Amino acid sequence: MVTLVGGGPGADGLITVDGLLALQRADVVVADRLGPLDLLAQLGPHVEIVDAAKNPRGSAMPQDKINDLLIEHALAGREVVRFKGGDPFVFGRGHEELEACAAAGVPTRVVPGVSSAFAGPAAIGVPVTHRGATHGVTVVSGHLPPDHPNSLVDWSAVARSGTTIVVLMGVATLPAIADVLRAGGLPATTPAAVVADAGGRAQREARGTLATIAGTAADAGIAPPAIAVIGAVAALSTPRPAEGGASA
Numbered sequence: 001m002v003t004l005v006g007g008g009p010g011a012d013g014l015i016t017v018d019g020l021l022a023l024q025r026a027d028v029v030v031a032d033r034l035g036p037l038d039l040l041a042q043l044g045p046h047v048e049i050v051d052a053a054k055n056p057r058g059s060a061m062p063q064d065k066i067n068d069l070l071i072e073h074a075l076a077g078r079e080v081v082r083f084k085g086g087d088p089f090v091f092g093r094g095h096e097e098l099e100a101c102a103a104a105g106v107p108t109r110v111v112p113g114v115s116s117a118f119a120g121p122a123a124i125g126v127p128v129t130h131r132g133a134t135h136g137v138t139v140v141s142g143h144l145p146p147d148h149p150n151s152l153v154d155w156s157a158v159a160r161s162g163t164t165i166v167v168l169m170g171v172a173t174l175p176a177i178a179d180v181l182r183a184g185g186l187p188a189t190t191p192a193a194v195v196a197d198a199g200g201r202a203q204r205e206a207r208g209t210l211a212t213i214a215g216t217a218a219d220a221g222i223a224p225p226a227i228a229v230i231g232a233v234a235a236l237s238t239p240r241p242a243e244g245g246a247s248a
């Protein structure tokens with residue numbers, strides 16, 4: 001059996017109970033770079049941990065090799081956990097891996113995780129929806145620049161969607177994304193925020209508008225992994241308790 005576990009965005013407490021139980025039952029854990037990796041140190045000495053980290057610009061274990069590893073261990077009768085950051089089905093190649101396992105006759109299971117698409121904004125007090133402000137949220141990848149021939153995102157439709165826009169993997173492309181959203185009709189004054197290493201010790205944030213966010217993010221030293229959130233909700237933050245406490 002291969003169990004695909006979403007570990008959440010990085011803080012140990014944001015893995016699900018089911019995910020933690022799967023980890024504790026594992027003989028082999030094949031882990032990515034993001035997610036609550038500290039939890040792996042708590043597993044027994046018999047557990048084999050394989051680092052399948054995919055650095056944005058560094059060397060990475062090829063996807064075929066990862067698939068082969070999962071299959072090989074599972075066919076040898078081991079309980080395998082494929083451990084990923086956030087939710088495995090949100091820009092996580094999760095289904096590809098399940099398909100490869102199934103094709104090799106290996107049964108699979110998925111344990112969803114808390115996606116950074118929602119937990120990232122929440123870490124800086126930004127709700128991705130808010131009554132009266134927006135009736136939806138659009139989660140997009142900024143991995144490819146908007147004008148890239150392989151981009152599957154219709155950025156002008158996103159600009160017109162009236163929803164909160166959450167961009168993953170968009171640090172390098174943020175200036176171009178802000179430009180294309182403005183060209184698509186989103187006002188330059190639309191609030192925007194960026195959070196890096198959300199929930200971790202190195203969490204950083206930048207705030208601004210569609211016109212300024214690329215600059216403020218660069219000034220704040222924002223680097224991957226980071227989430228950008230664009231829309232009225234990006235002006236919100238964690239409410240402070242009222243002075244004087246609750247009134248009866």
Ligand SMILES: C[S@@+](CC[C@H](N)C(=O)[O-])C[C@H]1O[C@@H](n2cnc3c(N)ncnc32)[C@H](O)[C@@H]1O
Nearest residue numbers: 009086087090092115116168169197198225226
């Ligand atoms: C390949 S995607 C994986 C997303 C993951 N499956 C999820 O649901 O969160 C990696 C991107 O997720 C975002 N990300 C993941 N963890 C994050 C964190 N702790 N803080 C900010 N962004 C994060 C970043 O945009 C990063 O480039």
